[in-house]
Amino acid sequence: MDFPATRTAALEKLNAFVPRAGADYARLRNYDHGAGKHENVSTLSPYIRHRLLTEPEVLAAVLGRHSPRAADKFVAEVFWRTYWKGWLEMRPSVWLDYRAGVLRAWDRVQSETGLRRTWEQACLGQTGIDAFDAWARELAQTGYLHNHARMWFASIWVFTLRLPWQLGADFFLRHLLDGDPASNTLSWRWVEGLQTRGKTYLARQSNIAKFTGQRFRPQGLAPDAPALDGPPNPPPLPAPTGDTPDMARPSALILHEDDLSPGFLFDRGLRPVATALVRATAQRSPLAVSENVHAFAAQALQDVQARWGERLGAVSVIEDATDLRAWVEEAGTEQVVTPYAPVGPVSEMLGAVQADRPLLRCLRDFDARAWPHATHGFFRFKEHIPDLLAALNLPAR
Numbered sequence: 001m002d003f004p005a006t007r008t009a010a011l012e013k014l015n016a017f018v019p020r021a022g023a024d025y026a027r028l029r030n031y032d033h034g035a036g037k038h039e040n041v042s043t044l045s046p047y048i049r050h051r052l053l054t055e056p057e058v059l060a061a062v063l064g065r066h067s068p069r070a071a072d073k074f075v076a077e078v079f080w081r082t083y084w085k086g087w088l089e090m091r092p093s094v095w096l097d098y099r100a101g102v103l104r105a106w107d108r109v110q111s112e113t114g115l116r117r118t119w120e121q122a123c124l125g126q127t128g129i130d131a132f133d134a135w136a137r138e139l140a141q142t143g144y145l146h147n148h149a150r151m152w153f154a155s156i157w158v159f160t161l162r163l164p165w166q167l168g169a170d171f172f173l174r175h176l177l178d179g180d181p182a183s184n185t186l187s188w189r190w191v192e193g194l195q196t197r198g199k200t201y202l203a204r205q206s207n208i209a210k211f212t213g214q215r216f217r218p219q220g221l222a223p224d225a226p227a228l229d230g231p232p233n234p235p236p237l238p239a240p241t242g243d244t245p246d247m248a249r250p251s252a253l254i255l256h257e258d259d260l261s262p263g264f265l266f267d268r269g270l271r272p273v274a275t276a277l278v279r280a281t282a283q284r285s286p287l288a289v290s291e292n293v294h295a296f297a298a299q300a301l302q303d304v305q306a307r308w309g310e311r312l313g314a315v316s317v318i319e320d321a322t323d324l325r326a327w328v329e330e331a332g333t334e335q336v337v338t339p340y341a342p343v344g345p346v347s348e349m350l351g352a353v354q355a356d357r358p359l360l361r362c363l364r365d366f367d368a369r370a371w372p373h374a375t376h377g378f379f380r381f382k383e384h385i386p387d388l389l390a391a392l393n394l395p396a397r
């Protein structure tokens with residue numbers, strides 16, 4: 001596998017990429033040379049998404065080598081993830097609407113033969129649109145796609161194949177090792193004109209030919225991209241502030257696939273008597289999630305156990321809400337502590353515990369500082385990047 005799910009592999013990848021994160025990245029990042037040739041970008045997203053590497057660690061490595069000006073593009077991309085997370089965190093109903101939309105679209109797939117055929121062809125990479133088919137297969141085989149390919153793919157899915165966008169986002173979530181409720185849902189909404197109202201992304205033959213190094217020149221793409229219709233974006237709720245547990249009290253710890261760097265909790269004084277390692281990959285979709293995705297998360301959880309074993313107490317691996325609730329009961333501690341899980345399947349699973357005893361969700365300082373700024377578009381959020389970097393003691397200008 002190209003993506004061993006260990007922190008060691010993540011650090012090796014980061015170290016190898018850092019020299020290319022400056023001017024080279026700014027110049028070349030939009031070129032997609034295909035599977036096994038993604039040297040222009042970092043391919044770190046599966047690690048950052050599971051927090052085998054944290055955003056501040058990535059930013060520190062890059063700004064330790066390049067000036068803020070030279071690394072401007074890369075730094076901004078890292079903050080896109082933060083922005084999307086903050087945006088969705090303050091508008092959780094958008095995730096619920098997406099989930100309901102997947103079920104509605106899946107219902108239609110089962111009853112409408114033409115739709116079912118197109119959906120199957122798209123998922124199997126058998127549409128006859130060579131570029132699209134290659135991306136579908138690359139995604140299924142490797143669990144990764146270049147950002148530009150994701151944009152072209154999403155655009156063709158909706159505007160050329162006329163498939164429901166929720167099924168495309170679901171296809172991504174079932175196959176991407178970095179499958180992430182915020183980045184995925186909101187990027188799909190952005191392509192279709194739902195996120196930035198009326199502004200869509202059209203995949204063009206000339207653009208695909210140029211940025212794939214002439215590997216593809218797909219015929220028959222939609223000539224225009226009329227924005228999809230949908231309700232206005234909900235106003236933002238207050239950003240979460242997280243809980244502040246009394247770490248001296250007997251505690252159990254829940255570690256999950258949304259944050260596998262628990263060092264910040266131990267630094268705050270947590271000494272758990274027992275730890276549950278929770279995996280919610282099966283809940284990413286009502287359909288079957290790919291083996292690659294399950295395997296990545298499972299290995300990442302093993303890796304956290306290997307790295308932090310002696311700090312975790314008795315360890316159990318848990319994959320469903322009922323078992324998690326039973327585990328909490330059995331642990332019998334006064335409180336349960338967990339790294340904050342943003343909107344998505346893990347947070348939904350943790351919801352099942354909360355009724356029984358205090359579940360204290362610890363928010364990282366980085367998220368607590370950044371998320372409240374995701375009130376409007378990215379360009380307003382971006383103005384805060386220098387301050388967010390300064391708070392990490394990193395060079396900002």
Ligand SMILES: Cc1cc2nc3c(=O)[nH]c(=O)nc-3n(C[C@H](O)[C@H](O)[C@H](O)COP(=O)(O)OP(=O)(O)OC[C@H]3O[C@@H](n4cnc5c(N)ncnc54)[C@H](O)[C@@H]3O)c2cc1C
Binds near residue numbers: 046079081
């Ligand atoms: C339709 C669509 C769906 C997407 N779904 C996901 C998803 O499920 N999970 C996911 O992590 N990203 C998603 N992205 C965002 C982006 O494509 C990936 O984060 C990026 O391609 C990861 O590759 P990389 O690590 O090589 O990126 P690099 O170019 O090396 O960027 C460095 C890091 O910055 C962050 N980043 C870069 N671009 C973006 C972006 N546009 N949005 C958010 N963060 C970004 C990632 O953490 C990435 O690892 C999606 C984009 C689109 C257009």
